Amino acid sequence: MKRLVIALLFVGLVAGGLGLTVGDGTDAEREAAVPALALTRLHGSGEVHLAQATSAETPTLLWFWAPWCPVCNGEAPKIQKLAEQTGGKLAVVAIGGRDDLANAPEFAAQHGLTAPTLLFDESMQVWAHYRIPGQPGAVLLDRDGREQQRWQGAFDSNLALRAAEAL
Template sequence: MRRLLAALAFAAIVATALIVTLRGGDEPGVVPALAVTRMDGDGEYQLSQLADAEAPTLLWFWAPWCTVCNGEAPKIERLAQDGLSVVAIGGRDELANAPAFVERHGLTTPTLLFDETMQVWEHYRIPGQPGAILLDRDGRERQRWLGAFDPQLALDAARAL
């Protein structure tokens, strides 16, 4: 009986964690009214503008020291060059470490932001990096990938919207 109760308790904890992780923010379907530092030095980027976007947008969460992020970065650049709107949101480090990452990978096409406060990461409940969220034109989350993923999946999903 103890084993059964322990297994049920464990299953409940895992289910709760998955629901919280996959929910995508405090208010599902609402782009947060948060301002994030632009890496181009042009002030802050208002995420709320994604609630009325011309096209679907991929939010890509990365960290400068992340091995997987370093492998994905060139693919993210190509994805943005292929026409998908990409907002790359760095974090889990200091802003001072981000420009070397951007330069090393030739990231020029995505909108480059850095979230030192982790407010956007927390809103979207990104538990680690990399992570990606596909938003539709109204800023609603349509799909998410946690950890390494094939950027072509994001492009295909965006084209289907």
Template structure:
């Protein structure tokens, strides 16, 4: 009898969570942590908890930055250029209010750590025109944004939802993956890697 009550409640929570960052959802960053802990793909376990996952997975992964892409401005991008410095990959979608709320802090961190660390936006879940508009509207054009319409970079880093940060050390090893509401805490996480 208990299984009959738990399953519908779990499905309802999953549906509410999945629509939490949809167009016009009006959700705010204060609720982001709560909803992120419930969001996951049915085929895969969640990538991390709502506060992120400080991964220290052993050996550096030199393959992590072995990919090419195209920026939202149509320029070729080779991730090998990121090797040697800590890197923030910010996965966002143009229609996501949580992503828009993270834009200002992400741009500030990119400016503050210019020359010491890389910050790269990875746009997905929409068309390139919407991605370009997001960059212009949020004032985040000072750092590159990849147009990942096919989700190839998202798949490479096992990102299953927008509004996520993946932070790599200078060797390309993932040291953090998770949600940072309004980008808060991003500077501190990067400071620990740039020492």
């Protein structure tokens, strides 16, 4: 009988702990999932907080790129097309880094990047938060800002869209 009581207490504690970790999608929760870091906006002026750039309405794809990266240069048109054709199913945020901010506008102009939200992380804080070892890289966030999938190197943007649709 004592073992049964102990087992039931243990199950109750585990269930209670799980209940505390399951979120309701509140803004505070979302801000905790997405780092509260400000990045330079490439289109427009000033900075934007990453939590504001990601969408609570849809999943968000964070695409990490560097202006000098040959693979990023090859992927940039695909990212533009993906951002244009998501049909509201996916927000696309392109985060540049591993270079000087001064080189980013030319990269964006060369590839006609207008549809994704374009940010630059010269301090590499967001790259470090998401543990992006190199470029390109991509992280798919759910509506609550939690990481659901990641790709390193070149990836199929259609896979990212299908993964987002499944969330």
